[in-house]
Amino acid sequence: MRDIHEVLDNRAVTTLFQPLVDISSGRVLGYEALSRGPAGSPWESPAALFAAARQVGRETELDWICRARAYEAALAANLDPGLTWFVNMEPAASRTPCPADLAPVVERAHRRLRVVTEMTERAIAGDPSGLLAASADCRAAGWGVALDDVGADPMSLALMPFVHPEVVKLDMQMLRAPGDPHTARVVAAVAAYAESSGAVVLAEGIETEEHLAVARTMGATVGQGWLFGRPAPLPAAAAPALTLPFIAPPRHATGTPFGIVAGRRPLTRATKAQLMPMSRHLEALVGDGGEPSVLLACFQEARHFTPATARRFRRFATSSPLVAALGAGLSDEPVPGVRGACLGDADVLRGEWNVIVVGPHRAAALVAHDLGDSGPDPERRFDFAITHDRALVVEAARSLLGWLAPARVPELIAG
Structure with a gap:
């Protein structure tokens, strides 16, 4: 292959698979698909492959190629239909149509495979609306969603409720630093989410019996790592698989935060001046030095986003x-x-x-509707409600993510 364009034009991507194992029984639940570029080329590693595709503006096309190649290999293996196939995806790819030559295998996969689409917390913060669209597409196909590398970035915990994953994959570094306070915070937040949602906790990077023991203490019921098998082509035959359960999808957020909360909570009437202390209190939860939290706020007009507010938000x-x-x-x-x-x-x-705040262990929302008064700004009246019901707050927050465009990235010069 002469360059990355030739790699992509020829769909020169291969897929290896690593088993996912039920820790209690040792039985295989599924496989994670791991893409590779042409062997011996500068693009063999997935990091180099995606970096090169990104540089020439073809990253989403590569994402489609990798997924299609993984589906193709899984379909051809004709293994137990109860197996679950874990396949990585960049949510930005949901904004681009599937290349025509790959569409047939993707359609067959939708009909025949049981897939969990893996996403990272980086994708959530970078493109919230793309993430929601991608998640909705997966669940419309009857597939699941996994949040990958949880714990690698402390901020991923606050974003977990927005994905509402069927599977939470603990970053492998968690197993290697079980006594670290950060590890304890991650494990506690994941346990709370798994308990409330029914999600499965998966530990990555299990290489030794000691790692396996630590994974158990962290609440993991599924393991992945060299102790169970290295990335390799799929076996010609396999023992009957256990089927990974899928949880109920999140409640579809339609409407606005006020409409969502007001439909289930009583309203009170107050002036802007009376609501300001409550608004500031919720904002302060984000900057109190505790757990990293998401902050979403609607200001009606730019003039209400004052210089002082701008400094706080920055x-x-x-x-x-x-x-x-x-x-x-x-x-x-x-x-x-x-x-x-x-x-x-x-x-x-x-x-x-x-004003909506969502963290790993706390959630709060102030939602208010302007009654249209004309007089002095502090005396403008609003109907409002405040809720700390986590599910309701997350639903209100999810409704706002669709308004946010993808984060801007530096312009890249095609090579």
């Missing part, structure tokens, strides 16, 4: 995985590190003032 963004400000006249990045969205004149969010 500070919050240094320790939060996602801080967003939505309002008429706001740019895609109103201050460094803060995601923005400009609301149109007829946008339903123009009438709402919302």
